[in-house]
Amino acid sequence: RFAPESNFPSICCRFPPPITGNPLRVMAPSSVLNGEADTTIEFWVNAAQVTHEMNLVNAGNAATTLEELRIVLEANASPSEPNQDTITVRYYDDAAAAVREVSWPGQTIRTLNPLEAETPHVGYFVHIALVRNEAENLFELFINGSGVGIKVVNSVGDRISLGNMAVDANGLVIGQKFSGDLGAWDVATGYEGMLDEFAIFTKVL
Secondary structure: OOOOOOOOOOEEEEEOOOOOOOOOOEEOOHHHOOOOOOEEEEEEEEEEOOOOEEEEEEEOOOOOOOOOEEEEEEEOOOOOOOOOEEEEEEEEEOOOOEEEEEEEEEEOOOOOOOOOOOOOOEOOOEEEEEEEEOOOOEEEEEEOOEEEEEEOEOOOOOEOOOOOOOOOOOOEEEOOOEEOEEEEEOHHHEOOEEEEEEEEEOOOO
16 A cells, blocks of 8 residues: 655654653654645554553644644543544644644554553554545545545534645654644643654655
């Protein structure tokens, strides 16, 4: 399903719990998304067993929205139970001129490995791939290579409307969420766990 070439160098990083005043993050080159229409973002996650929102990717700009595109793992209940996680995408909707969202509940992203000695425990790697298709005005999500749904309507019931993305310099971060401006972070919702082979493709795969 996914081509080997990428417009973004593959990275590997480990995210311990975020530290107030020094949030761990990876700043990525914004030029890879700025002005782009179609995008596929893929990566492997090994998420910590915590039960709060964790931000995976955030792309934004200072003029219009800090949430041009934001991918969130929402951990809803006990990590020992499957199908308790939600992947939510918040995005700038062209027709609404506002941020809207789509969600895929009932996923198993946090997995438990009883042999892992870390605290909080982490489990096994899970592959996530998000497709943003401007021509068709839709999002599609894949978990471990299997499609889990195409979204053409957002959470308020409107048809999704996508345009070319506007991402400022210093406007693409992995593992954190912008808060207030591009230089500030919502450290309470930083990603916790491991992340591997992060790649961005400026096309639909």
